[in-house]
Amino acid sequence: MTWRRGLLLVVAMLGLGLGLAVVVAVLPPRQTGEVPMPGQDATPEQVVTAFTRALDAHDCTTAVALATEGGRDQAERWCHDIGALQEVEVGSSVTEDPAWSGLPAGTEVVHVPVSFELTWRRFHADGSMDEGVTAWGYRLVRATPDEPWRIIDQGVA
Numbered sequence: 001m002t003w004r005r006g007l008l009l010v011v012a013m014l015g016l017g018l019g020l021a022v023v024v025a026v027l028p029p030r031q032t033g034e035v036p037m038p039g040q041d042a043t044p045e046q047v048v049t050a051f052t053r054a055l056d057a058h059d060c061t062t063a064v065a066l067a068t069e070g071g072r073d074q075a076e077r078w079c080h081d082i083g084a085l086q087e088v089e090v091g092s093s094v095t096e097d098p099a100w101s102g103l104p105a106g107t108e109v110v111h112v113p114v115s116f117e118l119t120w121r122r123f124h125a126d127g128s129m130d131e132g133v134t135a136w137g138y139r140l141v142r143a144t145p146d147e148p149w150r151i152i153d154q155g156v157a
Contacts, residue, residue: 033057037065040148044093044140047149048112051075051138056085068141068152075151083119087133090114093140101139101152108145109152112138 091113
């Protein structure tokens with residue numbers, strides 16, 4: 001009878017461990033901070049800085065709000081999949097021709113280069129890049145100078 005209790009205990013511990021691993025892999029990370037939205041007149045560099053801080057703090061509300069409608073799903077996924085963004089360095093924005101992005105003439109478009117050290121959450125790497133130091137970039141747009149800059153695309157190195 002003792003070996004049955006031992007076997008039952010081992011099976012219960014394995015089940016508990018598996019259940020805990022599933023919970024850790026499935027549940028979104030805990031938000032560690034609240035990143036304020038940059039002002040309407042924020043520069044592209046300030047928007048990208050707020051975005052990367054929001055990703056690192058898992059402040060998905062702010063990260064998603066800094067993306068255009070078409071980029072919100074990607075911002076949400078990254079917010080949940082990233083373990084940490086460290087050593088973030090935001091470069092100076094470079095103006096782009098809107099035609100390069102298939103956008104209407106008159107739309108303001110800039111590219112903001114960024115480098116950072118990425119750590120993925122366990123089992124959440126999306127395959128877009130390896131962990132470690134990475135050169136990355138964000139494309140931001142606005143229709144008029146009175147509108148705030150928003151991230152339309154990322155991964156533009």
